[in-house]
Amino acid sequence: MNVLVVGSGGREHAIVKGLLKSKGLDSLYCAPGNAGIALDCECVDIKAMDFDGLADFAEKNDIGLTVIGMDDPLIGGITDVFEARGLKVFGPRKNAAVLEGSKAFSKELMTKYNIPTGDYRVFDNADEALSYLDSCKIPVVVKADGPALGKGVLICGSKDEAADAVKVIMRDKKFGDSGNRVVIEEFLTGPEVSVLTFTDGKTIRVMSSSQDYKKAYSGNKGPNTGGMGNYSPVPFFTPDVERYCMEKIFKPTVDAMASEGRPFSGVIFFGLMITEDGPRVLEYNARFGDPETQVIIPRMKNDLLEVFLACAESRLSEIELEFTDEAAVCVVLASSGYPVSYEKGFSITGLDKASEMEGVSVFHAGTGKEGNNIVTNGGRVLGVTALGPDIEAARKKAYEAASCISFNNKYMRNDIAADITRETLWKMG
Ligand code: AMP
Numbered sequence: 001m002n003v004l005v006v007g008s009g010g011r012e013h014a015i016v017k018g019l020l021k022s023k024g025l026d027s028l029y030c031a032p033g034n035a036g037i038a039l040d041c042e043c044v045d046i047k048a049m050d051f052d053g054l055a056d057f058a059e060k061n062d063i064g065l066t067v068i069g070m071d072d073p074l075i076g077g078i079t080d081v082f083e084a085r086g087l088k089v090f091g092p093r094k095n096a097a098v099l100e101g102s103k104a105f106s107k108e109l110m111t112k113y114n115i116p117t118g119d120y121r122v123f124d125n126a127d128e129a130l131s132y133l134d135s136c137k138i139p140v141v142v143k144a145d146g147p148a149l150g151k152g153v154l155i156c157g158s159k160d161e162a163a164d165a166v167k168v169i170m171r172d173k174k175f176g177d178s179g180n181r182v183v184i185e186e187f188l189t190g191p192e193v194s195v196l197t198f199t200d201g202k203t204i205r206v207m208s209s210s211q212d213y214k215k216a217y218s219g220n221k222g223p224n225t226g227g228m229g230n231y232s233p234v235p236f237f238t239p240d241v242e243r244y245c246m247e248k249i250f251k252p253t254v255d256a257m258a259s260e261g262r263p264f265s266g267v268i269f270f271g272l273m274i275t276e277d278g279p280r281v282l283e284y285n286a287r288f289g290d291p292e293t294q295v296i297i298p299r300m301k302n303d304l305l306e307v308f309l310a311c312a313e314s315r316l317s318e319i320e321l322e323f324t325d326e327a328a329v330c331v332v333l334a335s336s337g338y339p340v341s342y343e344k345g346f347s348i349t350g351l352d353k354a355s356e357m358e359g360v361s362v363f364h365a366g367t368g369k370e371g372n373n374i375v376t377n378g379g380r381v382l383g384v385t386a387l388g389p390d391i392e393a394a395r396k397k398a399y400e401a402a403s404c405i406s407f408n409n410k411y412m413r414n415d416i417a418a419d420i421t422r423e424t425l426w427k428m429g
């Protein structure tokens with residue numbers, strides 16, 4: 001089967017590398033891809049939001065499955081456009097991708113179906129939101145309703161800060177129409193875990209857990225980013241906790257979407273916090289995580305194309321997922337100044353040396369090509385993933401491989417997967 005992957009980041013590179021091992025694969029394409037993905041498959045110069053252009057390409061090249069990596073095309077309805085033309089897609093339709101596209105929708109869904117999450121109120125009027133703040137406990141969390149490149153969540157340590165957040169989102173429209181509504185949410189505490197799941201709308205299968213380091217600088221300092229590194233599996237996400245989440249969160253979410261007439265097919269990414277009172281959903285994403293994918297897919301034993309097809313063809317019940325016992329650690333190499341401002345266009349050296357190390361994969365995110373050179377072309381440039389018998393060994397190897405790679409203004413956190421949380425304060429009853 002010919003397969004097309006849509007996206008251009010480290011997540012899509014990990015998906016491409018996973019698909020290359022699939023038995024049923026004939027030709028693999030990625031649109032638009034990046035300089036590293038181009039080393040593994042043919043990249044096609046069509047933008048992820050050009051739905052008709054992508055569907056034309058899929059028709060002309062006899063693509064049997066298109067895998068959507070990114071959130072924007074899913075939220076924008078790429079799956080509906082493809083399906084209307086008789087093309088098969090891995091990824092939810094627009095009416096299901098709203099689970100990520102609108103935080104107000106997802107909070108209301110959780111309330112309606114008793115899925116544990118923080119207390120909240122939704123406002124579409126700034127004055128009402130501002131007066132509600134008077135009755136809120138501090139800290140409080142203010143969230144833009146719609147997508148905001150991971151920057152629409154503001155944790156506010158005072159009422160003034162929260163009022164500013166409401167004004168910036170709703171009046172100044174910092175995130176455009178995504179700020180037409182705000183969610184004002186109770187501040188929760190506890191360790192966080194990312195859990196990716198496959199679903200076909202009826203059956204759900206849980207992949208392994210991972211933990212993301214979202215802050216830009218070591219010691220969890222600085223602004224939030226898309227993710228500076230992560231590891232898998234997460235020790236405190238034990239089989240018992242997973243069973244609890246399956247019963248109270250994962251399955252109820254899939255069933256709720258089906259009951260609402262919005263069957264979800266693809267990946268649901270559960271962003272969870274394990275509070276003293278138990279697991280709470282912080283957010284849903286309607287796609288694989290980045291960099292979560294870079295530690296999950298290297299640990300997955302299944303044939304990835306078979307799993308994607310089982311989701312798209314509503315027969316996921318036939319599949320059991322299998323993961324290696326090895327741990328994985330991914331360290332992101334970024335351009336210094338990310339996520340605010342940074343320079344691009346610097347030559348990258350040492351890529352081969354790092355990739356040739358046993359158990360190491362180098363995933364390209366923001367890379368481009370200038371002549372024969374691979375150059376930096378984004379904030380997050382590369383993700384270096386290493387497998388090892390345990391997290392400490394994987395961590396050591398990931399940092400060793402990362403140190404082989406050089407480019408001007410290279411920046412990485414030095415504490416990915418160091419001092420990890422092993423237990424939570426929550427005791428299951
Ligand atoms: P989200 O995009 O909703 O996952 O939020 C991004 C990050 O903000 C999360 O990973 C948490 O670290 C933090 N966050 C979101 N909601 C809350 C909350 N209710 N309480 C505390 N932290 C939160």
Ligand code: GLY
Pocket residue numbers: 212226227285288289290291292
């Ligand atoms: N790493 C978080 C995300 O993909 O949303």
